[in-house]
């Protein structure tokens with residue numbers, strides 16, 4: 001069996017983790033396939049009156065520890081296989097973070113960029129009409145992911161309320177704060193990774209003023225750039241789907257944000273302030289101290305892993321490093337802060353949002369940040385201790401930590 005599809009890779013990592021625990025290996029059979037995956041034809045009416053049809057998915061991989069939780073992505077490369085894999089990763093991540101959730105994921109096979117606002121609203125509402133029998137605050141709770149955002153979640157919550165006949169904010173997380181969203185959800189994924197990095201700093205040799213390269217400048221990547229810049233790091237390279245830029249003296253992130261908002265791509269910032277363009281795929285080989293992967297899966301692979309120069313790599317994206325690349329980085333003694341731990345901040349603050357929605361009482365930003373920091377440090381400390389104790393990588397330790405919680409919930 002090849003280990004280099006995302007699903008096989010996640011399953012192989014669980015199987016490896018099982019070797020470090022005193023458990024019956026047949027227990028892993030439970031996660032060989034999802035509990036349920038629903039596929040639908042989603043139809044939207046375009047502004048010109050025509051109808052277009054798209055493949056849509058929702059997968060609930062495992063609900064052993066609670067209702068399934070996971071984002072919705074809009075992307076032309078979405079497949080059932082990809083969504084199921086991401087749903088398994090969510091299962092592991094929620095267990096790792098000790099949240100009372102299982103793992104799910106959803107997606108639509110579409111490039112949403114050419115759509116108007118009305119068409120995007122039709123897409124979100126259409127998604128709920130396809131899956132209103134699957135999702136629910138005690139069953140399966142969507143959130144934003146690639147190409148979806150708080151506005152998408154507002155439309156989803158509104159359409160769901162219309163279908164079930166009552167306002168049910170806990171059906172989705174990542175909503176605008178005016179509709180029951182949590183303070184601090186917008187930058188939660190990056191902030192969780194940032195708290196982890198700060199906590200791990202002395203163990204992994206991360207020092208103030210470090211030079212950072214960031215792949216992906218969307219929700220996760222742009223917030224991480226801001227947090228690291230305010231902490232005194234120099235962001236020397238950034239990419240998005242259209243290209244990459246470099247600047248030895250550090251890119252001004254506020255100005256870059258403004259340029260990206262105006263022109264839709266980071267390369268529009270090249271040409272001034274010592275910033276120049278490079279090819280998007282050159283970003284991973286930029287000379288720096290920390291590489292943040294915040295774009296898509298499989299971006300560091302057997303073909304480019306040997307070119308990575310950063311001795312510390314933080315995975316904000318899901319599954320951005322292939323199994324072969326992982327081995328290459330390991331042989332160079334590079335430290336990888338693994339996705340299921342490093343990007344857990346998003347689902348952790350989503351959990352806080354779900355709790356606030358159920359109790360109808362909302363917390364301050366200071367409380368959210370403090371709770372998130374505590375969680376990242378607690379789980380980070382447990383995983384670091386496991387890695388040292390068993391002499392395994394942080395990724396393996398993260399899987400061992402999560403698997404022991406999953407198994408503990410099976411009777």
Ligand code: NAD
Pocket residue numbers: 144145146147148189215216217218219220221239240241242280294295296297316317318343344346347
């Ligand atoms: P997003 O859509 O806001 O941003 C994605 C960014 O990646 C964009 O800037 C896009 O241009 C860029 N990109 C796409 N292909 C690229 C390529 N080939 N090279 C360089 N850049 C490329 O999405 P996001 O929410 O920031 O998610 C990014 C990753 O983080 C995904 O893997 C997602 O699953 C993961 N993640 C996100 C959250 C969250 O709360 N948003 C939580 C956990 C994990």
